[in-house]
Amino acid sequence: MPGHVLDAERAHLAASRAALKAMREHARSLSADAAGDWVSQQILQSLLDQRVAALADHPDTPLFFGRLDRSAADDLPDTIYVGRRHVHDESSRPLVIDWRAPVSRAFYQAGPADPMGVALRRRFGYKGGELTAYEDEPLDGRRLGPSRLLTEEIERPRTGPMRDIVATIQPDQDEIVRADLGVTVCVQGAPGTGKTAVGLHRAAYLLFTHRERLSRAGVMIVGPNRAFLAYISSVLPALGEVRVDQTTVTGILGEHAHPEDPAVAAIKGDARMAEVVRRALWLHVTKPEEGVLFTKGINRYRVADHEVREIVAGLRGTTRYGPGRATLAQRLAHAVLIQMERRGESPDDRVQDAVARSKPVKALLDAVWPKLTPEQVLFRLLSDAAFLARASRSDLSAEEQELILWRKPYKSHRSAKWTAADAALLDEIAGLIERTPSHGHLVVDEAQDLSAMQLRALGRRCRTGSATVLGDLAQGTTPWSARSWKTVLDHLGQPSGEVTELTLGFRVPREVLDFAARLLPSVAPDLAAPRSLRPGAGSLSVRPVPDAVAAVPEAVRQALGREGSIGVIVADAAVPAVSAALEGVPHTVLGPDSTGEDRVLVVPATLAKGLEYDHVIVAEPADIVAAEDRGPARLYVVLTRAVTSLTVLHARDLPAELAVP
Template identity: 80%
Template sequence: MPAHQLAPDITDDPARILAAEREHLAISRTALRAMREHAQSLSSDAAGDWVSQQILQALLDQRVAALADHSGTPLFFGRLDRQAGDDLPGTVYVGRRHVHDDRSRPLVIDWRAPVSRAFYQASPSDPMRVVLRRRFGYQGGDLTAYEDERLDQGGAALAQSRILTEEIERPRSGPMRDIVATIQPDQDEIVRSELGRTVCVQGAPGTGKTAVGLHRAAYLLFTHRERLARSGVMIVGPNRAFLSYISSVLPALGEVKVDQTTVAGILGDHSAPEDPAVGTLKGDARIVGVLRRALWAHVVKPTEGVLFTKGINRYRVADHEVREIVASLRGTTRYGPGRATLAQRLAHLVLVRMEQRGESPDDRVQDAVARSKPVRQLVDTVWPKLTPQQVLHRLFSDPAFLAAAAKDDLTAAEQSLLLWPKPPKSFRSAKWSAADGALMDELGDMIERTVPLGHLVVDEAQDLSAMQLRALGRRCRTGSATVLGDLAQGTTPWSARSWGEVLSHLGFEDGAVTELTLGFRVPREVLDYAARLLPSVAPDLAAPRSLRPGAGSLSVRPVPDLATALAHAAREALAREGSIGVIVPDALVGAASEALSDLDHRVLSPDTVEDHRLLVIPATLAKGLEYDHVIVAEPADIVDAEPRGLARLYVVLTRAVTSLTVLHARELPAQLSG
């Protein structure tokens, strides 16, 4: 009898059990292949018109992509043997996606299904109807081992799952993997949070906060498929290299239609250099009032009315009537719709004049009047059409205009910081900075409403300015968000000091903040070493803890010649299994690459992630990335390179999954000494 129909007795021969589970795996893979072939056989020709055919074909293509079987990835990773007494199967295999046979009988249950929750949450104290939990070990896509845990006999939980530990510690190369087989109970609680709830995760290094955010997106798409298919889900990461690193997680879980972008991808890839003090001021929430006043200052007091001529008839709207309309609209609507409403209100008064003369105009006449030259000329004079760039150009070029818009929100010194020393001739020739992108987005929303999404996942949120957070918040103003980050890893001049502050700027003051302090990725010896920096960078945070002792995982070496030491350490790492990240101060990237010229390596750039075993990584790009073996060069230079250099060093020191080697020709920062 096939394994999916009969649960092997737990006292049975281990070889027989393993053979039966392998048989179930083979049956499941065959069934998944049949499901995909069926999806490929479907045709969009049944749809009526060409547009419907294109929409249906896109949906079919997504379905086919979601049913892909990744040969090196386990199709299922766990199994539950359940008590009888409900309508659910007695034996449930938990995997990355649902698989059924030709009779629609479930062979694998999606990890996001309600019944699968017990795989992550059941315990001897609360077995959740589970008698036996089984975990499977794999090499590539081949099932090689299993591990059982009885949950129906009370007593203590399994002290440590060998299979779970091996999966966590498995050497990695290339993009980030999903953690669906290793999700812990506290992580699972976050993943399964309701769609309407905004969740903020303060996660220490190695706690899996990024993976939790991605898995929550996958869970919400599974649970609220129809709703989120309409409104959309977006992942926002710190840079394109990071997005490339996480790009395979959601597709591996069967989710292929999720936008992944950066803040620059949303606000525009503006890269004009700017003094950090100016960028910090532009990122301050006080700028919102300045922008609002600057925009509405362009609406001027009408000095004349409207004269509309139709044939021999003339219809006049007096200037005082125009002023009343403008006064009633100003500040009560967005700028763009206000222009359109002004034209319609003027046209309506013209129609009133027509009716007073016995005419019977209809809506078509009103629309024609609203588009007429006299009305358009008055609207353009009183309520001119504007772009965000025009408003900013005037604001940063005209001291008197800036002073009027700033009022008491900005000091005279702050206003002088914002003014361009040499203003460009027009907004078209202006060079905009990254901070300007957030200001233009704010103005854009004041002019026309930003279309919101259903759910937004924001990673490394502690590094975003108030204005960048506002830009993201309005994109999910009618939805919810998953906010991820670590206050200790804040490296921008405007980094947040509290999650309450971040949630407030996003517009989710009632969001729930939860903290992950138990690490699974970074060895304890490495994490404890990096935590020496915490009192200096985030004194209010609890020190992170690691489940993995990692004895011998840390090596700190003073060296006389950095280049020679780098090459030697890289050769040592290459003799071991796993990926290698050589993280250096940005200014030393070229020198480090030259030192490794005899070794096959690549240099990580801001726009791409190289799927290469040995990488040279600028310190400013290391955030969010992980490598089995990390070599850090010259910590003191990393600290000296920027105002929040200690926080940057904390990030760099916590990228290692197996070993960390620190090389320094200079004295170490005082926090790491001793």
């Protein structure tokens, strides 16, 4: 019987792949020539190209991973195959239903207590692209224990970029994935709980459910660095979503990498700076001392100084700076037109625009409401002590003002070397001058490490939309790391966002997670300790050695005897020495802009966040802790990157929390 079932399911898989190929060929055969003009043709061709790309069939990726045998009496088919995308035959009969469709929700949520109209749930096992096994789960109350195929899929060794988790989404994860577009969701996720995958799958779900709206407004994924983006880059395309922006905060705000004292960066990243830079911008608007005299032929029209002051006062601070300047010109021109009409003239809009562009009006604008760039404003703020004091008022202490003031002022804003913290301030000022375009949805990962000003910058980009905020307060490694998600949501401009917590891990073995969790009381005492479904007996090895760097090659050779990827994670300063010690072993040193193609990767501790490896080797934890103020949090991140085994090599004493009892 099992053999016959497998044969039938393999036949359905073959038919589904053939149907997908036909769908792709049909999309490829369509022509954009039907569009009227050249621009419309280019737009239509782009859409057709995206459709063809979305219909790509990946031979090593299962086209469907589940099946529902339904008991409900309705218009839906009795048998539904759930997969990564919709597939239909030439008669439009569905062969595979997209996992995001409403009817597919039962695959993740149905249970004996609420079968949701399903009598039987079937999971499929694959090796490469070949269907090799199946497992049935009746939903009549019989307890069959945990799914073997589900466990095997979760524990399957990984190589290369991150995989999607559509076959293994758990009910609590599915609730987050299917949250409505209008809801901002904040996910506090312990290591291995799949929070990053949940965020990506929510983006895919929203694009499916609200295709028309989000195709206009756009979806953006924001990660901590380019190495992380490369790691997750294949997830959305595998789900058929090829039109999603993936970037970093640096990619949004600009490459400003000039080094800066963390204490200075912390002040610049503080939420108080929002009010400081707002004042700094509006302090450039001065009180008019003269009126405007406009001459047309032999006629002279004067707008008195007191009237100009009233117009400026009525506009100051009630609009964005750029539109306010344009409005001031129009208000002055309108005052002139009123005088023209009183003299019996009949001026129209063209006359008003001409007055607004006239030299007298432009001269007053330049004197009273000058045209500014963000760089000009911030340059003056950081180079002029008196101006900084006026803008700060009581928001920054004298000591804080002294700390952020440039010691050696640059000659001009064009020669200034801006820092990453400056970039967020420049973006804040830019948002005060002109409106920042907003996306329909924003997914922000590792959000706990963003400063208040960086969060405000991201908030401007989902001002008219919503967000999925992902992170772990215990993994905060910057001096300004968040201590509460409410604060993060407030800074993001989404105060009504819903905070949910994922504490049950599926990837990190329990033995490894429990070891790393010993750091939690000192790192994030208010968080519940994470739990793992995987016992992972024998997954942890803590080895005292004479020289941790010298011991790395042997540990790597032992790991090479097992299946899966290998990450050697060390303090940033130790990377060159560890790479030299591995001479003769093919490996890559992970950089901010690279992922590496070798099975063995040497990973600086500061780049490990968000990444996972089957086997992790950590050399000298004490050096990782000593390298930065929040070193214990960094070590917590490093120790939780392993999904099969963790080997800790140390010549120096372990941190007290990790010492073997």
